[in-house]
Amino acid sequence: MLDRLGTGLKDAMKKLAGKTVIDKAAVDELVKDLQRVLLQSDVNVKLVMGLSKAIKSRALEEEPPKGMSVREHVLRIVYQELVNLMGKDVTVTLGPQTILMAGLQGSGKTTTTGKLARFFQRKGLRVGVICADVFRPGAYDQLKTLCNKINVPCYGEPGETDAVKIVQNGIPELKNSEVLLIDTQGRHALENELIDEIIALNELTKATHRWLVIDAALGQQAREQAARFHEAINIDGVIITKMDGTAKGGGALSAVAETGSGIVFIGSGETIEDLERFDPDSFISRLLGM
């Protein structure tokens, strides 16, 4: 990974090659290069500035370990700081649990709910799904169609306007499920009533996990939005969707930073099979355009 990082930032790295003491100008240039690619990948401006500062001071203050070249030393610092940005490692437990899906309108919650149902089903668990979206036309049809494809029970009450009531009814209906997935309607930070609704759903279900679904293309807004969701229901994992497009997913890193969580899964296509576990190295590669 370190070598590839070097090629990703190649012009700036060249200036550090063969050096025996660290040259401030070369580090500044490297950081500037890094800033450019991170901003182009939608990493939050404030995160980028924080990361730049950390890299600069560490590169100039820390002694390179014995036998390590200046170039390697700086690369290692850059890599470590980038890995930090990825947040915690999230382990997905393969046992009984309830997962509450949350996110902005159109981010990919319903599709991802279908993918997760498939994922846990393949691990040999009994899965049940509840449609708690009382707003979007066709929401139940969409989720039900996805669940039917894999023979997973899907509870919903099309026409009902109270999401909490649906979930209340759905839980006993699906009591044989080991993994319970709850799809919710899209909402954003300024929609107070909807934020209250998801708080109520979280309290009712005592969800084991509350996962925030983020579109890979989401820009600077990711930070504020994630902060609001986190304040409401304590997000403990982020899923980045639509990584099969050209967006880099840097916005989701703000969500990780705001929630102190990590990335659980990556959505990489429209079919129910297109779900991948998160791999920090390949994510960093993509972020830096390598």
Next chain:
Amino acid sequence: LLSEKDISEPLDELEIILLENDVAFDAVDSIINHMREDLIGKKRKIRTSSEDFVIEALKNALLDVLGEGFSLTNYIDTHEKPVKVLFTGVNGAGKTTTIAKVAHFLKSNGYSVVIGSGDTFRAGANEQMRTHAERIGVKVISHQEGADPSAVLFDAVSYAKAHNIDVVLADTAGRFHNRANLMNQLDKIKRVMQPDIVTYVDEAVAGNDAVIRAEEFNNTVGTDTVVLTKADMDTKGGAAISITHTIKKPIMFLGVGQGYDDVIPFEPERLVNELLGAEN
């Protein structure tokens, strides 16, 4: 006369403001660099600070980029009917909802509308479009899931012709610009239904990718007008600048919520004032 030194601090600050508001990096770079060249050596009025002068210049530059917008009703009034509008864009951007809003808007303004439910791919897409259409009282033409979208939209156009309908609004499945087969399908749809206006829909909260996909859609299927959705998500709308700067096509509407009335004509001045602060 303004020197490089006078303008460099205000320009650096403005650069950060644009970036924090989701104007794509390359668009910011190009706009700011252009201004840097343009401003050096300019005379500034006595009693305006160089900072105010730079802000004013940036406002003008952004207004230039954004253009005047596009009036759909003017277009309809001056063209042969039915006017056919094809909606394109990536997954989940808000195409289907926008069509429902635009249909409602046109209907309220006295135009007759038919919708073609051209997303035959995504689960629940037909049900979504039909429910919207029923609620706003507009006819929708749809086929089964899995059917050929060109055929659906051809039928919608035929229906409009046979019934003297003013406007056809054609939905398509969301797709990414890097999927050649899906982009070819859009091409075929275009050949079959011969749209008068191809409208590209993206969300106001999209970051740098807004530029890449707008450009690809414009290059492969063409774009005449743009709709930006989800402008209610506390965003200042930097994506509008990214997109118009890249493809130089006018913005037709902004989506500002999920209700049928939540569609507004685009006002460039308002956007720029919100972006840079209205105090100036």
